[in-house]
Amino acid sequence: MIEIKDIYKNFGEKQVLKGITTVFETGKTNLVIGRSGSGKTVLVKTVSGLEKATSGEIIYDGRALSAMNDDQTTALKREIGMVFQGGALFDSMTVAENVRFPLLMFSKMSSAEMDKRVDFCLDRVDLPNTHKLFASELSGGMRKRVAIARAIVANPKYLFCDEPNSGLDPQTSILIDKLIKEITEELNITTIINTHDMNSVLEIGEHIVFIYNGNLWWEGNRHEVITCDNKELNDFLFNNEITKRLKQ
Amino acid sequence: MKKFINTVGGYFMLLGKVLRRPDNGRAFRRQLVYEMKVLGIESLPIACIISAFVGAAVVIQFAASLSNPIYPTWITGYTTRKAIMLEFAPTMIGLVLAGKVGSRIASELGTMRITEQIDALNIMGVNSANYLILPKITAFMLFSPVIVTLSVFSALAGGWLFGMMSGAMSSYEFLDGVQLEFDSYDMFYGMAKGLVYNFIIASVSSFRGYTVTGGALEVGQASTRAVVESCIVLIAANLALTSILI
Ligand SMILES: Nc1ncnc2c1ncn2[C@@H]1O[C@H](COP(=O)(O)OP(=O)(O)O)[C@@H](O)[C@H]1O
Ligand SMILES: [Mg+2]
Numbered sequence: 240m241i242e243i244k245d246i247y248k249n250f251g252e253k254q255v256l257k258g259i260t261t262v263f264e265t266g267k268t269n270l271v272i273g274r275s276g277s278g279k280t281v282l283v284k285t286v287s288g289l290e291k292a293t294s295g296e297i298i299y300d301g302r303a304l305s306a307m308n309d310d311q312t313t314a315l316k317r318e319i320g321m322v323f324q325g326g327a328l329f330d331s332m333t334v335a336e337n338v339r340f341p342l343l344m345f346s347k348m349s350s351a352e353m354d355k356r357v358d359f360c361l362d363r364v365d366l367p368n369t370h371k372l373f374a375s376e377l378s379g380g381m382r383k384r385v386a387i388a389r390a391i392v393a394n395p396k397y398l399f400c401d402e403p404n405s406g407l408d409p410q411t412s413i414l415i416d417k418l419i420k421e422i423t424e425e426l427n428i429t430t431i432i433n434t435h436d437m438n439s440v441l442e443i444g445e446h447i448v449f450i451y452n453g454n455l456w457w458e459g460n461r462h463e464v465i466t467c468d469n470k471e472l473n474d475f476l477f478n479n480e481i482t483k484r485l486k487q
Numbered sequence: 488m489k490k491f492i493n494t495v496g497g498y499f500m501l502l503g504k505v506l507r508r509p510d511n512g513r514a515f516r517r518q519l520v521y522e523m524k525v526l527g528i529e530s531l532p533i534a535c536i537i538s539a540f541v542g543a544a545v546v547i548q549f550a551a552s553l554s555n556p557i558y559p560t561w562i563t564g565y566t567t568r569k570a571i572m573l574e575f576a577p578t579m580i581g582l583v584l585a586g587k588v589g590s591r592i593a594s595e596l597g598t599m600r601i602t603e604q605i606d607a608l609n610i611m612g613v614n615s616a617n618y619l620i621l622p623k624i625t626a627f628m629l630f631s632p633v634i635v636t637l638s639v640f641s642a643l644a645g646g647w648l649f650g651m652m653s654g655a656m657s658s659y660e661f662l663d664g665v666q667l668e669f670d671s672y673d674m675f676y677g678m679a680k681g682l683v684y685n686f687i688i689a690s691v692s693s694f695r696g697y698t699v700t701g702g703a704l705e706v707g708q709a710s711t712r713a714v715v716e717s718c719i720v721l722i723a724a725n726l727a728l729t730s731i732l733i
Contacts, residue, residue, distance in 0.1 A: 341611050
């Protein structure tokens, strides 16, 4: 469980997050939604500690980020897996080397154990027999799946996914969404997913946080989304004729 | 002025993160071998070619200005060797490599920054500055003596060849002058300069690449700045070193 309390984040004069408070529960897919540029990436980077919050508290299962020393932060990072928007695979490495990398850096596993774990994770994301390919040889959907495999290889307790299905076709998007949901339940981890995809919202939105102008504008689940009467949320989600009619 | 102080401060803060013991020795060695290949070995051909031509130009220049019979015949070879070992081999090649290696490092790190590969390292708990930059600086400095030595030899060989072909002097006269009163301090001097230059090039361009924000355009700009700033710092260091070491 990750609690965030009154998070503010400024870049110079520019206020991006203006006091966000919520709780991301374990074993659930928590969605952060909002228009592009609304601050989703900044929020997830701030929560993960990649960016420092201007003010506010971030609490990982009772441990406040601001109270940790360098060693404790580093230890916490090893409990975090992150899937970046473009995949952020290391160009100079093959698929297998990418997935193996976190193990190579920090685990005490033998080489054979690492290989086994890499095989398991690549199988889990439905990418067997891709070990020797380089990132540039993969399709968008494959890159995302490799990124997921790399994020889960070291058994994280927290998983952050920044627009895991942006740039993918609708069918692949749903597969990726379901994959993340299954992994969340299997490993019983705390997962935060940034998205602006309505399919994801309706498919896996167990806890949805809508960011608007840097504020938390609406919060609920995928059933509540359908019946809510928040104007900005409705404008954001039900933005064409068909979905508007569906909603009515 | 404030911006300048911030930049210099940022550079030294980054160095503070870079110059630490690597998290993982095996990963460091693997990166080091790779960087020795791309920053070191791949710099040798251009260093040799440029040196040979510069050596030739230097010989022709000296032969022409020292053609008066009051000078001894070995003078061209002697002054050429001195000029090449003390200034041309380290400094000229330093400037050339600032272009080649500096832009490569800055664009590689800049691309990693904007594609979030550096964030990916950080979130794994890797000290990304140390993991990415230390092997580059180490590899490029380790190759410095090789680059300087090869440059000296190529420059002398180029000078000898063109000098003879142009009829400016005889092979015997040149080689006699080149070998006259060889001072190993000159070699040390050239190597010391080379080491400092390579440190400057690798660290300044790493700083520019590592701290990129924005997109592809900014990576291009960072790469240009890396080269320009490396050259300026290198030339300033040359002046300082020349006054200290001579
Ligand atoms: N490092 C930064 N410096 C300045 N502004 C930034 C930085 N990162 C993000 N921003 C700004 O914060 C806002 C939110 O960005 P972001 O979180 O990437 O949006 P999105 O919801 O599309 O992920 C944008 O206006 C962006 O320009
Ligand atoms: Mg984003």
